[in-house]
Amino acid sequence: MYYIGVDIGGTNIKVGVVDSKGEILKKSSFATESKRPYIEIIKDIEITIRSLINGLKINLNDVKAIGVGSPGIIDSNSGTVVYTNNINWENVPLGKELTALTGIPSYVHNDANAAAMGEWKFGMGKGLKDxxxxxxxxxxxxxxxxxxxxxxxxxxxxxxxxxxxxxxxxxxxxxxxxxxxxxxxxxxxxxxxxxxxxxxxxxxxxxxxxxxxxxxxxxxxxxxxxxxxxxxxxxxxxxxxxxxxxxxxxxxxxxxxxxxxxxxxxxxxxxxxxxxxxxxxxxxxxxxxxxxxxxxxxxSLGNDAGIIGAAALGIAKHE
Ligand SMILES: [Zn+2]
Structure with missing residues (x-):
């Protein structure tokens, strides 16, 4: 099974296809260009996901979940970015839009929470409780x-x-x-x-x-x-x-x-x-x-911690 990890930053957005062991199979990134309408940015995430999937010769149906780590205040129940000054977003329904565009369940959390999930599932915290x-x-x-x-x-x-x-x-x-x-x-x-x-x-x-x-x-x-x-x-x-x-x-x-x-x-x-x-x-x-x-x-997850942590959010919900 495959999972998508999306690491949102004010300058770049990184996207990766990750397997259930936390290994990145393919990744890509694009410039956020944060001043444009949010729906354009979300569509670019979708386009990047589709191109990674095509590159791996797998189907969108093989992807179980999309996990997103975003800076700012995130209502993770609804997948809404309530506020982030890095991109100037207010009440952006990120999870809902991503799911509407891809048909895949999406989970949006604060980036530090995503990093914690990544280290817990695949890094230094593996196998621990707290x-x-x-x-x-x-x-x-x-x-x-x-x-x-x-x-x-x-x-x-x-x-x-x-x-x-x-x-x-x-x-x-x-x-x-x-x-x-x-x-x-x-x-x-x-x-x-x-x-x-x-x-x-x-x-x-x-x-x-x-x-x-x-x-x-x-x-x-x-x-x-x-x-x-x-x-x-x-x-x-x-x-x-x-x-x-x-x-x-x-x-x-x-x-x-x-x-x-x-x-x-x-x-x-x-x-x-x-x-x-x-x-x-x-x-x-x-x-x-x-x-x-x-x-x-x-x-321990290094440069790819953002992608792996975001993917771990989806993996935790679907394994
Ligand atoms: Zn303070």
């Missing part, structure tokens, strides 16, 4: 699997793990509050901490790393210079690890999952990220030393 996935990017997203089920809350608006309050430095959040987890632990926050440290440390190696141009600062700057024993960079990394570790300790205490899986560009740091985070968690988790701790790992 996992929490945290995606670290421009913001911080979350996906929660409880007892083998995706937890989404009412109107699928729950598990917004990036919007729990964390620090006390007063950073405004896009959600309207201040001091949310994501204002301390996103890649955006890491870059902000790095720039702040550079401004008060003109001798830091971080300046050399960015060619004296502070606008070239990215999520790697502090980590790479910390490896060179630059004092200011080490302080930035320690601060970032402290806040991210506090957020993960909160997740561990609420959900007590078997695993916390981290996704996003900063995960390329591997053990430089996970080792100090694990130490922070082990020192701060509830019932420390009495029962086994919660393990922190990085996501």
């Amino acid at each position: 996992i929490v996935l945290i995606t670290i990017g421009t913001g911080v997203g979350g996906g929660v699997i409880i007892n083998g089920q995706l937890f989404e809350g009412n109107y699928s608006a729950g598990a917004e793990l990036g919007h729990i309050r964390l620090g006390g430095e007063g950073y405004p959040c896009t959600c309207g509050r201040t001091d949310c987890f994501e204002t301390y632990s996103s890649a955006t926050a890491l870059i902000r901490f790095t720039k702040q440290a550079m401004e008060i440390n003109p001798d830091s190696k971080m300046w050399e790393y960015v060619g004296k141009d502070i606008d070239k600062t990215n999520g790697k700057t502090a980590f790479e210079c910390a490896k060179l024993q630059d004092k200011a960079a080490i302080e930035v990394v320690n601060k970032y690890i402290y806040y991210l570790g506090e957020g993960l300790a909160n997740m561990a205490n609420i959900f007590r999952p078997e695993l916390i899986i981290l996704g996003g560009g900063v995960c390329a740091q591997g053990e430089y990220l996970t080792k100090p985070l694990q130490e922070h968690l082990d020192r701060n988790i509830y019932a420390k030393g009495l029962i086994p701790t919660v393990k922190i790992v990085t996501a």
Whole structure:
């Protein structure tokens, strides 16, 4: 049996045909061109699905489900994108239109929830009952699997793990509050901490790393210079690890999952990220030393995580 995974982004939309083991058989992508009417974008998804199916010499009837991961607020019961600022969509009946065009049942969920499903079915969380996935990017997203089920809350608006309050430095959040987890632990926050440290440390190696141009600062700057024993960079990394570790300790205490899986560009740091985070968690988790701790790992599905996660949403409903 075959499944379709659709990964919606503001710049590109990726589509793949996936088998029941989570292997991508064929994939393609096209430019979202987000300013055009939504129905044109949805028709392009349909055209891409049909061309992939033809390329594999299989029939549309052999496809059991279409899973879609989209940024924004998604009502997964009706398959509606309630709002996403990445594409400027409001109340777009994405699932309904896709099913009308293809005749295949469609399931639309938030992209972090799709990523959690992918890691649970085919990645690091395979075979486990409870996992929490945290995606670290421009913001911080979350996906929660409880007892083998995706937890989404009412109107699928729950598990917004990036919007729990964390620090006390007063950073405004896009959600309207201040001091949310994501204002301390996103890649955006890491870059902000790095720039702040550079401004008060003109001798830091971080300046050399960015060619004296502070606008070239990215999520790697502090980590790479910390490896060179630059004092200011080490302080930035320690601060970032402290806040991210506090957020993960909160997740561990609420959900007590078997695993916390981290996704996003900063995960390329591997053990430089996970080792100090694990130490922070082990020192701060509830019932420390009495029962086994919660393990922190990085996501394993890589570049195709969006497609595989989206397909996993359909696979979970139809296997
Ligand atoms: Zn917030």
